[in-house]
Amino acid sequence: MTISDTxxxxxxxxxxxxxxxxIHKSLNFSQDADDVxxxxxxxxxxxxxxxxxxxxxxxxxxxxxxxxxxxxFKKSRRQSLVLNSDALKSTVANPSDxxxxxxxxxxxxxxxxxxxxxxxFYESGFSIAEISDISGLKEGHIKLLLFQARxxxxxxxxxxxx
Amino acid sequence: MSDEKIxxxxxxxxxxxxxxxxxxxxxxxxxxxxxxxxxxxxxxxxRRPLMITLVPSAAAILLAAVLLLPLFQKPQQPIxxxxxxxxxADKNIKIIFFQKPDFxxxxxx
Numbered sequence: 001m002t003i004s005d006t007x008x009x010x011x012x013x014x015x016x017x018x019x020x021x022x023i024h025k026s027l028n029f030s031q032d033a034d035d036v037x038x039x040x041x042x043x044x045x046x047x048x049x050x051x052x053x054x055x056x057x058x059x060x061x062x063x064x065x066x067x068x069x070x071x072x073f074k075k076s077r078r079q080s081l082v083l084n085s086d087a088l089k090s091t092v093a094n095p096s097d098x099x100x101x102x103x104x105x106x107x108x109x110x111x112x113x114x115x116x117x118x119x120x121f122y123e124s125g126f127s128i129a130e131i132s133d134i135s136g137l138k139e140g141h142i143k144l145l146l147f148q149a150r151x152x153x154x155x156x157x158x159x160x161x162x
Numbered sequence: 163m164s165d166e167k168i169x170x171x172x173x174x175x176x177x178x179x180x181x182x183x184x185x186x187x188x189x190x191x192x193x194x195x196x197x198x199x200x201x202x203x204x205x206x207x208x209r210r211p212l213m214i215t216l217v218p219s220a221a222a223i224l225l226a227a228v229l230l231l232p233l234f235q236k237p238q239q240p241i242x243x244x245x246x247x248x249x250x251a252d253k254n255i256k257i258i259f260f261q262k263p264d265f266x267x268x269x270x271x
Contacts, residue, residue, distance in 0.1 A: 005196075020184045025177075037184075038192050045196050103176045122170070122177040150166065153173055 008048045011057045012041065018058075018124050019065055025119045026069050028108050036072045040065040062124065063134045066116060073112050102156045106149070113137075117145050 023040065024033040044051075044064050051060055107115050113135070120131045121142075128146075132139045244261040 016184055016189075021178075021180075021182055024182055025180075034185075034188050038188065038195065041192050042195055042199060046199060097179070100176050100179050103173065104180070107177075119177070122174045125174070150169055150173070154169055157169070157172060157176075 004049060005045075008045055012044075012061070015058050015061065016041075019061060022062065022119055022124050023065055023069060025107070025123055026112070026116045027072065028115075032072055032076065036065075036068050040068045043068065056130070059126070059130050059133055062120065062126070066120075066134050069112070069116060099157065103153060106152060106156065110149075114145050114149075117142055118149055121146055 019040065020037055023037045024030075027033045027036060040061070044061050047064075051057065107118055110118060117131060117135065117137070120126045120134060121128075126134065128139050128142050131137070131142050135142070240263075242263070246259040246261070248257040249255070250257075
């Protein structure tokens with residue numbers, strides 16, 4: 001193993017968990033998510049030498065993941081992929097938490113690209129500028145998507161809190 | 163804190179309340195696959211700058227060769243004779259005319 005290889009695994013260690021969740025959630029907990037996760041890491045590993053070390057590794061890795069998620073949708077034509085509710089059931093800590101289910105139901109109905117933006121923001125915690133770098137979308141477009149999501153979820157959360 | 167940020171935090175908490183850990187088997191599989199996979203050699207990293215230098219150079223050399231080629235070619239030799247042949251097969255006759263630069267066939271003396 002070269003120094004570059006070791007460095008790659010060191011860089012990856014703190015963010016692999018975040019990456020894994022982003023891919024699973026963007027793919028609606030599809031069974032292909034593990035393969036997409038593997039493809040993302042292997043591709044990143046392969047191209048790590050071209051990564052400029054002064055840049056943000058996390059954003060670089062997520063942009064590869066974004067492309068792999070897109071490729072997965074194209075390959076399987078799963079634009080209308082439905083939420084894998086069994087997978088959701090097994091991962092929800094408290095099955096009675098209807099609010100969490102509602103949020104995921106909402107995300108599951110989004111278009112793939114919108115869902116990716118939604119999870120990059122709320123799951124992975126990227127800023128709008130970083131999401132723009134990762135996805136190639138304009139910041140205005142991302143703000144609009146988040147505004148719509150926020151408005152929709154505000155009603156759900158508000159209704160549940162009442 | 164603005165309402166928007168409070169709502170964002172609330173949504174973020176709900177989203178992150180579902181948390182999946184990377185299964186050790188998946189991690190092992192990736193490491194095994196990565197061990198077999200060789201990172202792209204340095205040539206691929208250098209391919210782009212190399213191509214940027216080499217392709218225009220090759221084009222310039224080719225253009226120069228095409229333009230300079232006529233200068234190195236031998237000048238065309240003048241026509242030394244024109245030969246015209248007639249053959250009458252059944253009479254076994256063959257007539258050959260030679261036209262030379264110093265003998266004009268159609269010129270009357």
